Amino acid sequence: MSRPGADVLRDTTTALREILGERLSTCESILSEHGHDESWHRTVPPDIVVFPESTDEIAAIVRACAQRGVPIIPYGAGTSVEGQLQAVEGGVCLDLSGMCEVLRVSVDDMDCTVQPGVHREQLNHYLRHTGLFFPVDPGADASIGGMAATRASGTNALRYGTMRENVLGLQVVLANGEVIRTGGRSRKSAAGYDLTRLLVGSEGTLGVITEVTLRLHGLPESVCSASVRFPEVGDAVRTSIAAVQHCIPLARMELLDGAALRAINAYKKTAFPQVPTLFLEFHGTVSEVGEQARRFGELAEQHHGSDFDWAVEEEERNRLWQARHHAYWAAIAARPGGRGLTTDVCVPVSDLADCIDATIADIDRSFLDAPIVGHIGDGNFHVIFSIDPDDEREVAEARGLNERLIDRALEVGGTCTGEHGIGTGKREFLCREHGASVDVMVAIKRALDPDNLMNPGKVVPDAPG
Amino acid sequence: MSRPGADVLRDTTTALREILGERLSTCESILSEHGHDESWHRTVPPDIVVFPESTDEIAAIVRACAQRGVPIIPYGAGTSVEGQLQAVEGGVCLDLSGMCEVLRVSVDDMDCTVQPGVHREQLNHYLRHTGLFFPVDPGADASIGGMAATRASGTNALRYGTMRENVLGLQVVLANGEVIRTGGRSRKSAAGYDLTRLLVGSEGTLGVITEVTLRLHGLPESVCSASVRFPEVGDAVRTSIAAVQHCIPLARMELLDGAALRAINAYKKTAFPQVPTLFLEFHGTVSEVGEQARRFGELAEQHHGSDFDWAVEEEERNRLWQARHHAYWAAIAARPGGRGLTTDVCVPVSDLADCIDATIADIDRSFLDAPIVGHIGDGNFHVIFSIDPDDEREVAEARGLNERLIDRALEVGGTCTGEHGIGTGKREFLCREHGASVDVMVAIKRALDPDNLMNPGKVVPDAPG
Numbered sequence: 001m002s003r004p005g006a007d008v009l010r011d012t013t014t015a016l017r018e019i020l021g022e023r024l025s026t027c028e029s030i031l032s033e034h035g036h037d038e039s040w041h042r043t044v045p046p047d048i049v050v051f052p053e054s055t056d057e058i059a060a061i062v063r064a065c066a067q068r069g070v071p072i073i074p075y076g077a078g079t080s081v082e083g084q085l086q087a088v089e090g091g092v093c094l095d096l097s098g099m100c101e102v103l104r105v106s107v108d109d110m111d112c113t114v115q116p117g118v119h120r121e122q123l124n125h126y127l128r129h130t131g132l133f134f135p136v137d138p139g140a141d142a143s144i145g146g147m148a149a150t151r152a153s154g155t156n157a158l159r160y161g162t163m164r165e166n167v168l169g170l171q172v173v174l175a176n177g178e179v180i181r182t183g184g185r186s187r188k189s190a191a192g193y194d195l196t197r198l199l200v201g202s203e204g205t206l207g208v209i210t211e212v213t214l215r216l217h218g219l220p221e222s223v224c225s226a227s228v229r230f231p232e233v234g235d236a237v238r239t240s241i242a243a244v245q246h247c248i249p250l251a252r253m254e255l256l257d258g259a260a261l262r263a264i265n266a267y268k269k270t271a272f273p274q275v276p277t278l279f280l281e282f283h284g285t286v287s288e289v290g291e292q293a294r295r296f297g298e299l300a301e302q303h304h305g306s307d308f309d310w311a312v313e314e315e316e317r318n319r320l321w322q323a324r325h326h327a328y329w330a331a332i333a334a335r336p337g338g339r340g341l342t343t344d345v346c347v348p349v350s351d352l353a354d355c356i357d358a359t360i361a362d363i364d365r366s367f368l369d370a371p372i373v374g375h376i377g378d379g380n381f382h383v384i385f386s387i388d389p390d391d392e393r394e395v396a397e398a399r400g401l402n403e404r405l406i407d408r409a410l411e412v413g414g415t416c417t418g419e420h421g422i423g424t425g426k427r428e429f430l431c432r433e434h435g436a437s438v439d440v441m442v443a444i445k446r447a448l449d450p451d452n453l454m455n456p457g458k459v460v461p462d463a464p465g
Numbered sequence: 466m467s468r469p470g471a472d473v474l475r476d477t478t479t480a481l482r483e484i485l486g487e488r489l490s491t492c493e494s495i496l497s498e499h500g501h502d503e504s505w506h507r508t509v510p511p512d513i514v515v516f517p518e519s520t521d522e523i524a525a526i527v528r529a530c531a532q533r534g535v536p537i538i539p540y541g542a543g544t545s546v547e548g549q550l551q552a553v554e555g556g557v558c559l560d561l562s563g564m565c566e567v568l569r570v571s572v573d574d575m576d577c578t579v580q581p582g583v584h585r586e587q588l589n590h591y592l593r594h595t596g597l598f599f600p601v602d603p604g605a606d607a608s609i610g611g612m613a614a615t616r617a618s619g620t621n622a623l624r625y626g627t628m629r630e631n632v633l634g635l636q637v638v639l640a641n642g643e644v645i646r647t648g649g650r651s652r653k654s655a656a657g658y659d660l661t662r663l664l665v666g667s668e669g670t671l672g673v674i675t676e677v678t679l680r681l682h683g684l685p686e687s688v689c690s691a692s693v694r695f696p697e698v699g700d701a702v703r704t705s706i707a708a709v710q711h712c713i714p715l716a717r718m719e720l721l722d723g724a725a726l727r728a729i730n731a732y733k734k735t736a737f738p739q740v741p742t743l744f745l746e747f748h749g750t751v752s753e754v755g756e757q758a759r760r761f762g763e764l765a766e767q768h769h770g771s772d773f774d775w776a777v778e779e780e781e782r783n784r785l786w787q788a789r790h791h792a793y794w795a796a797i798a799a800r801p802g803g804r805g806l807t808t809d810v811c812v813p814v815s816d817l818a819d820c821i822d823a824t825i826a827d828i829d830r831s832f833l834d835a836p837i838v839g840h841i842g843d844g845n846f847h848v849i850f851s852i853d854p855d856d857e858r859e860v861a862e863a864r865g866l867n868e869r870l871i872d873r874a875l876e877v878g879g880t881c882t883g884e885h886g887i888g889t890g891k892r893e894f895l896c897r898e899h900g901a902s903v904d905v906m907v908a909i910k911r912a913l914d915p916d917n918l919m920n921p922g923k924v925v926p927d928a929p930g
Contacts, residue, residue, distance in 0.1 A: 106813065106815060108706075108710060108813075108814065108815035109813040109814055109815045110710070111813070150655055151654075151655040151659070152655070153653055153655075157653060161630075162653050164653070164659065164662070165626075165630065174905070178901060178904075179901070180900070180901045180902040180904075180905060181899075181900065181902060182899070182902050184878050184879065184880050184898070185812075185813045185877070185878030185879065186811040186812055186813060186843075186844055186845070186874075186878070186879045186880045186883065187811065187813075187814075187843045187844055187845075188618055188622060188627050188629070188811055188843055188845065188880075188883050188884065189616075189811060189880035189882065189883060190615060190616040190617070190618075190666055190809075190880075190882045190883060190884050190885060190886040190887070191880045191881055191882050191886075191887060191891070191894075191895055191898050191899065192666070192887055192895050192898075192899060192903065192906050192924055192925070193663055193666065193667055193671075193905075193906045193909060193910075193924070193925075194616070194629065194659075194662045194663060194665065194666055195902055195905055195906065197629070197659045197662030197663065198658055198659060198662065198663050198909075200659065201655055201657070201658065201659055202658055206658075217712075218710075218711075218712035220712075241573075245573060245575070245683075246683075247682075247683035247685075285756060287752060287756060288753055288756070291750060291752060291753070344655075346651040346652065346653055346654060347650075347651055348571070348573075348574040348576070348650045348651060348652075349573065349574055349652075350571060350573035350574045378651075378652045378653055379651055379652055380651075380652075380653065409651075412650070413649050413650030413651070414649065414650065414651045415649050415651045415653075415654035415655075415656045416656055417654065417655045417656050418651065418653050418654060418655060419653065419655050420655060421655040421656075422655070422656060422657055426656070429656075430656055430657050433649070433656050433657075434646075434647070434656065434657060435645070435646065436643060436644070436645045437645040437646060437647050437660055438657065439643075439645075440639070440645060440658075440660055440913065441657050441658045441660065443912040443913060444658060444663075444909055444912060444913075445658075446912065447908040447909060447911065447912035448905065448908060448909075459657055459658070460657070460658075
């Protein structure tokens with residue numbers, strides 16, 4: 001396929017203006033803003049940006065684009081990191097920031113339905129008097145629609161799961177403009193193919209998510225955060241593996257190496273000791289939290305861990321977790337003008353220590369410096385390279401290290417991406433990881449989007465012919 | 466499509482004998498045995514039953530059938546209840562009982578890979594010295610392949626999830642005979658479309674599951690079971706809703722009404738008081754279990770519940786849970802020659818009390834008697850009718866009550882089936898529940914099985930033309 005020509009775009013613009021009036025832009029700066037994400041991947045602007053405010057408008061936009069063979073790229077908060085927003089075939093970027101209403105909350109059923117442009121912090125602010133919270137927390141204040149589209153997770157996944165487990169149902173506009181609902185509000189169902197799980201993680205390539213029904217969780221009676229320092233990264237990793245294997249139901253268990261804490265201290269004006277550290281959080285009743293902490297403390301001691309540095313008050317806890325959530329930007333900021341290239345492998349926990357050891361050895365041999373942070377209890381960690389995207393040597397070096405790390409993960413049954421998705425950046429690795437089953441993904445893509453207009457060039461390989 | 470003709474079947478038999486030698490049968494009694502499940506749905510025998518012992522054999526069988534346009538019906542333990550095994554278009558039944566090996570267990574990663582014919586009790590027996598267990602437990606001693614295919618759950622789903630949450634990856638033979646692997650061994654992944662979740666619950670209509678990688682769970686330090694009696698079903702239901710809303714992390718919480726316990730007492734020679742009862746199980750450390758029980762006890766007392774009847778020793782606990790697991794057969798046996806027609810709705814928890822109250826009123830008005838049992842913490846319950854399948858009045862009455870119940874569930878955002886699947890029995894309700902999204906299921910079915918040979922006539926509507 002090729003980018004739509006000028007005539008087609010003029011005609012499309014006219015059609016979209018009829019639907020949206022002034023909520024449409026072809027201004028260079030707006031186009032450029034919408035053609036990139038938070039990563040090193042280069043800006044590839046769309047031809048038109050639209051700002052729909054309802055599912056009906058989105059359906060009308062999709063129909064107008066389908067009639068004219070114009071691609072559609074959904075845009076949430078722009079916080080993805082694998083090139084998901086590059087308009088590689090041009091087309092119309094659907095900016096969903098105007099669809100930011102929480103549509104309903106059921107405290108009794110612990111669920112809610114939101115529009116796709118609702119941000120995760122906005123949702124938790126909305127829920128603040130209900131006794132409930134939504135746990136999935138990628139580093140950025142991402143949109144819920146975008147998080148569903150990339151199957152996001154974050155620091156709470158250890159206990160509360162990822163978007164895979166926390167999306168109960170979706171409303172989606174398909175490539176032909178039809179609006180469907182998937183899933184439902186019951187906690188489980190065996191009724192037909194699991195379209196909800198198929199669409200979660202499909203990165204806009206099978207349809208546009210226009211509503212998300214989410215599972216919520218009760219705020220625990222007691223929440224305590226803490227950090228524990230270790231002499232070596234390996235000690236921290238081995239402690240966390242032991243905690244998983246001892247089934248301590250931690251809510252959060254995050255690894256930060258010395259380099260990560262150095263970057264954070266510089267960026268956030270904090271004073272964390274710049275040594276390998278686990279950031280922890282315990283949820284439960286007061287006695288459960290005490291028991292979890294006691295059991296974890298015993299394991300940490302066996303692996304040369306320090307005493308707990310407690311963060312009990314909400315403000316202290318927020319400071320700790322904000323530091324963790326900002327690690328990506330802190331690492332990038334460590335180098336003026338740098339852009340982030342981050343790895344995202346996830347491996348079986350028993351292979352994690354070897355995988356991280358080999359990765360540290362790789363980084364030590366490299367001319368690039370890069371901190372390591374990780375959702376270590378899930379076997380998922382990131383090496384964050386801050387590179388100059390115009391420096392070929394740096395790009396090649398970071399990509400080479402990423403590739404070695406991915407091969408290492410795939411060898412042990414792991415994945416090339418725990419939570420960032422495939423986008424344009426990991427399509428070759430998708431094939432390496434999933435082999436012949438990628439043909440099945442392509443067959444599904446063709447069945448649901450025969451003209452390849454939904455975020456083309458992402459996730460699955462380009463269909464031949 | 467129509468059933469394969471005699472010539473085609475002769476040719477198919479010859480081809481399959483070359484692959485399988487004597488592991489093939491066309492004997493009437495074997496065919497008949499493989500043409501029905503545990504329910505009232507009538508026997509529709511396949512033309513041939515084969516007994517493969519490897520994935521390669523299954524791939525060769527599927528290719529041989531595909532070349533000749535012969536349907537394939539995978540058969541695990543024969544314990545489904547929605548007509549999933551009826552050979553409505555004839556064809557070859559793949560009896561997977563010869564593929565019953567546990568292929569690997571990783572204690573450190575708490576996962577395992579099994580062949581599809583492994584039964585759930587066999588797996589837990591195999592795991593007995595590892596400190597791990599596999600929690601998903603439908604009433605029957607089902608096969609793991611069948612449980613994955615129907616997205617089964619059971620009494621432990623409340624805390625440990627269903628097959629949706631506990632299958633990490635699959636090996637599958639597709640309709641064209643190709644063998645693919647989906648998922649992997651990492652706890653999470655954002656790599657491409659979630660084919661694992663698409664295939665879990667597809668009931669053999671998209672491919673044959675030939676290996677299953679499962680998440681396992683650590684045996685808790687302490688396990689205590691108990692039962693609590695209530696004056697009315699509504700009191701038990703309201704107690705369980707409160708327990709869910711108070712986030713008490715129960716492992717099991719099962720409702721049995723007086724009729725269910727009467728049937729169980731007759732069938733199992735037990736002496737449970739024949740009044741509405743909750744069967745409970747608490748998992749955790751000793752102090753956690755104590756705290757959960759204390760909190761639950763307070764809620765039960767508010768709803769007129771009795772004191773706990775404890776079952777602490779393993780043998781006592783097994784007696785309790787075996788009674789629960791055998792409720793289906795007990796209810797059927799209550800009437801000589803009866804066959805089971807069971808409802809399976811699942812609704813948001815806040816709608817559960819009204820839904821059950823209305824259902825009890827329906828049963829009270831009916832000439833049929835039927836016990837109620839339920840995975841009440843998930844909002845899922847069953848009314849078990851024991852009917853004479855040849856008595857049109859009984860069939861119509863039970864089906865009518867089932868339909869009213871399903872409509873009631875769908876009205877509140879629930880599902881027609883929490884765990885039994887669609888099979889042939891609920892295809893009309895799938896459309897009622899999922900509307901236009903069933904077209905998407907049909908598109909996927911066509912893309913992966915264009916000749917409609919994989920368990921045809923199940924789950925999705927017959928493709929027109």
